[in-house]
Amino acid sequence: MAMADEPIVSIRDLYKLYRQGEIDVTALDNVSIDITRGEFVVLMGPSGSGKSTLLHIIAGVDRATRGKVLVQGINVANLTESELADWRNQNVGFVFQSFNLIPVLSAFENVELPLLLTQLNRRQRRQQAQAALELVGLSDRAHHRPDQLSGGQQQRVAIARALVTDPVLIVADEPTGNLDAKSAADVLSLLKGLTEQADKTVLMVTHDPKAASFGTRSLHLEKGEIVAG
Amino acid sequence: MALPIQYNLRNVVVRWRATLSTILGIALVVSVFVLLLALARGIEASSANTGDPRNILVVRRGSQAESGSLVSREHFRTLRYFDEVARNEQAEPIISAEVVVIVSAPRIDGTGEANTLVRGVTPRGIELRPQVELIAGRWFQPGQREVVVSRRLAARFAGFEIGGTIKAGQANLIVVGHFDAKGSAFDSEAWMDADETRAIFDREMYSSLLVRPRGPEAATQLMKRIEDDKRLSLRAELEVDYYSKQTMTATPIKILAGIMGLAMSVGAVFAAMNTMYASVASRTREIGTLRVLGFSRSAILFSFLIEGALVAAIGGAIGCLMAIPMNGYSTGTIDFQSFAETVFEFRVTPPLMLQGISFAVAIGLLGSFLPALRASRLPVIAALKSL
Structure with missing residues (x-):
């Protein structure tokens, strides 16, 4: 299709300034990038380079000081707080370093949680949550609580939760940071598989070069600027 | 869309040690409140239960x-x-x-x-x-x-x-x-x-x-x-009407119930507030995650209010259960008209228990409002980074 190479994320002249006491800190400085559908983009760089900030702005969790952030043609910066919450629910799946599952809910309920904000009925929600758990290979652990699962399993539940609303973009902030090598490889393979088989776009922050090798493109940031990629 | 109620229920169960003292405090407040009202209700019931609708009582004008x-x-x-x-x-x-x-x-x-x-x-x-x-x-x-x-x-x-x-x-x-x-x-x-x-x-x-x-x-x-x-120079009225008006004795007890209820509820509100603040503090990252997933500020506010009300309602129900054994217990007080001892029974009725639980829920809502507001206003990124 002609639209296939249209960027799914298009960033132009992005600035992000933080105020730290009396000093303005530039977290992102004139960043411009395009990400197309199905890409597995890895953001790398030293601590404080701005990679997590960039990820948060693209995912609609943080706001830029200046510049344009278009995701599927929508300027995220123009959305109100409540529109942004809805937009995140429908368009972005989140995977965190510490999994961030709700400890009192079962794996199944954690996966079903974002669907509560959609128009789906109970039966449809259950079907979709079940399918997402099957995709990550954890349908037999559906009724386990997070503390009854290993780190790797918890992260796979988190990926199922990120996938369940069928978002166009999955953002992962150090998803393997708390995992052993085997579990990390499983999680990264899963994310890579999503880009290859489900045509999802994955944006991942990592320090780990091994993890970065799973990506289709790496962007290196330093002091808020993209220096390579 | 609100968060599912089982989320709040399970949080209450998981944090039972932290919530137990609040639940017991509210139970105590509610049981005293219900018992005082049961006392007033007993006096009223005793007066309302007296007389024959066919009789007329005549007293001096x-x-x-x-x-x-x-x-x-x-x-x-x-x-x-x-x-x-x-x-x-x-x-x-x-x-x-x-x-x-x-x-x-x-x-x-x-x-x-x-x-x-x-x-x-x-x-x-x-x-x-x-x-x-x-x-x-x-x-x-x-x-x-x-x-x-x-x-x-x-x-x-x-x-x-x-x-x-x-x-x-x-x-x-x-x-x-x-x-x-x-x-x-x-x-x-x-x-x-x-x-x-x-x-x-x-x-x-x-x-x-x-x-x-x-x-x-x-x-x-x-x-x-x-x-x-x-x-x-006489006054005549139906005997039942005369006795139904003789509920003055219940008035000071009702006032006492109000004053004691209010005084004790202040303490209970602060206990509930303390519990809910602790709950918000220990779930900061969880709140950040819920916000990222798309739950609105009002959904978070509502969820914590529900949780506070739930804790209080459990306390209220326990308070009512604590009051039930006193139902039917016979006691006496001074009739402020005759200055004689008037005997009556505590009447812990279902509407009274409902009143007790509603009182508890009001304590819970009041106590959890500020913590819930704090939870709903947490900055998302800072909340996500919280340990």
């Missing part, structure tokens, strides 16, 4: 209660021959001239003396109150200085057992029977012959007249006739 009323023998004689007054099979008018006096008697538990109300009644007076039933011994014989006391009163005063004596001035009254008045105001009384009462207590006048009119129309006419007759 300007008197709010029998204890402060004086009705002359002449008035009694006049009313006996009113056409509106019903007559029994012996063609005697069904009217009872009664005297109400106060006697001080020692409490059975040795905590001193208390006033008790002695009613001088006529045989007609007993007929007019079928809810008063002799359950032990026999009725008094006029002229024998005999008295029949309520079973509930007998449980509270020394010498009120059958064969016991009640000291009334220079006279000693012998208890010859016990009656049960089915939870009505008569359960706080001792009964003896009316004329003997007047003689012993040196009373020229009666306190009240209890009359049975021929029918409802005659009742209306009789009340109007008594009210309109300026010579009589």
